[in-house]
Amino acid sequence: MTPTLGALPLEPYRPDLVAPPVATLLSASELAARAYVAEIDPALADTQALNDAFGLDADLGANCVVVMGRRGADERPAACVVLSSTRADVNGLVRRTLDVRKCSFAPQDWAVSQTGMEHGGITPVGLPEAWPILVDRAVTQQAWVVVGSGLRRSKLVLPGAVLGQLPGVVVLDGLGTPA
Template sequence: MDESTPLDTQVTAPFGNFAEVRRAVDADLVGPVAAALKQWDPELAYAVRYVDTDPELADTAVFCAAYDVPAEASANCVVVAAKRGGETTLAAGVVLATTRLDVNKAVRGHLGARKASFAPMDTAVGESGMEYGGITPVGLPAHWPLLIDAAVAATPWVLIGSGRRRGKLILPGAALAALPGAVVLEGLAG
């Protein structure tokens, strides 16, 4: 987007009840998330919304109730440790909040792992550079497999972590599916 393109001055969220909504590119985001947005097509990056929220209300069910967000428009990013032959691969799975990531069948099978489980909190936080409870697929390490449930990719606007427990991102589901290395899978959620 060039500087001569007119921009609306009112930034709104497509759903929910938030006191503060701004463009994510104008928000104070954690390093990997901010860096990832700078790499996006400027028009798409400019469409991503950041909503400031209370970190004490970050857990999905509580958050949806407090901010009037439909659970079917909220997604969770789960870090998984997949093991095969003594090697561990970290991966991320993104599913709607109304479902659960199928780690034992879908993730393990797609990654060809002998065993897959939720990554330990210290590992997820240390390797992602993000806060636990706020990990987002935007800005994850490029070498991690990124698995997106087809229902997330098909959601017009989806709410996801911002890299911190405080604040969330709202963006088109198709934007998550277009992240580098992302693979959209049917049946990723159970």
């Protein structure tokens, strides 16, 4: 049964509505059967615009940000997934978890080229296998979560628990802090 999330036009997963790395991961697993997509105007890809347009609560969405930690010459990329109503604790919990001295958001062009996804659509589904994916436990406790699809023209909807079971995921308490 297709979930109802505000007025978001959900339909069963379609590979043409997600970025290639997302389709590869979903198609190679049982996750495709539990996934839904919503085709949207790319101008609505940003969280607040999406929430306003479709009447979504901020806790229905999860943002995925790519960070880069550094310890000397060693660079350690990772992704952080937090509820849309919060911000990732990049300089605290993320920095300690990655065991780095400095941590910041990765440059946009680099993140896009490394993920094969569009800026504003990056999702934890289908990220490079070597990257840790840090997910706030609050995300995994949501019945359904709206995340990027890898494209700005659609959103992917999955049970929150599924995001905690993706390859490379580390579930952390307190990753998302009040915005």
